[in-house]
Amino acid sequence: MAFALDGMRVAGLAENRGSILWVQDRNAIRLNGRPYRPGLPAELRARVIHVAAKSPEDALFALEEGLRCRDLACVIGELAGNPKALGLTASRRLSLAAERYGVPLFLIRLDAQRDLSSARMRWEVRSSASPPKPWNAEAPGTPSWRAELFRARGCRQGEWILRDDGTKLVASTAHGAAPDHGDLAAAPGDRSLAAF
Structure with missing residues (x-):
């Protein structure tokens, strides 16, 4: 969701x-x-x-x-x-x-x-390790997912680690780049977004 x-x-x-x-x-x-x-x-x-x-x-x-x-x-x-x-x-x-x-x-x-x-876009999403809590590394972390965009028309393909920060989906590249707050895939313009 x-x-x-x-x-x-x-x-x-x-x-x-x-x-x-x-x-x-x-x-x-x-x-x-x-x-x-x-x-x-x-x-x-x-x-x-x-x-x-x-x-x-x-x-x-x-x-x-x-x-x-x-x-x-x-x-x-x-x-x-x-x-x-x-x-x-x-x-x-x-x-x-x-x-x-x-x-x-x-x-x-x-x-x-x-x-x-x-x-238009095809993703494979699976669970990923949660980031550790800053106050207790052994406490359960925020649920995280590894999402791979493996087919897309007009969008860059790649892998991201996703987590919900309570207000939006936060993404970072699967290889440890700086976080990106959304815009994983380009907006579809005047076309509807059909993602499977």
């Missing part, structure tokens, strides 16, 4: 007060659980519309229909694994709908292998 929110901020969509459609297939719910509203930022709690789809096909249908609704701030989809339904044709349909209707799409594939896709 932090990744999607930061993408919206970079794309200039953070002020959009529309609802957020969050679609999960049954296996994604089993792996990741449902969105926990009290854990969401306060300004988003009442705006999330959750769809629990029985199958990947139903989830893809809900995602595509959601992208056609210009009143949505964005659409978030979670699919488990590499479902056959999410082939190159289906990903192209989603990308075209996101671009045509101007609704950003963030598609998260849990426990999936890299596969063909027509997405």
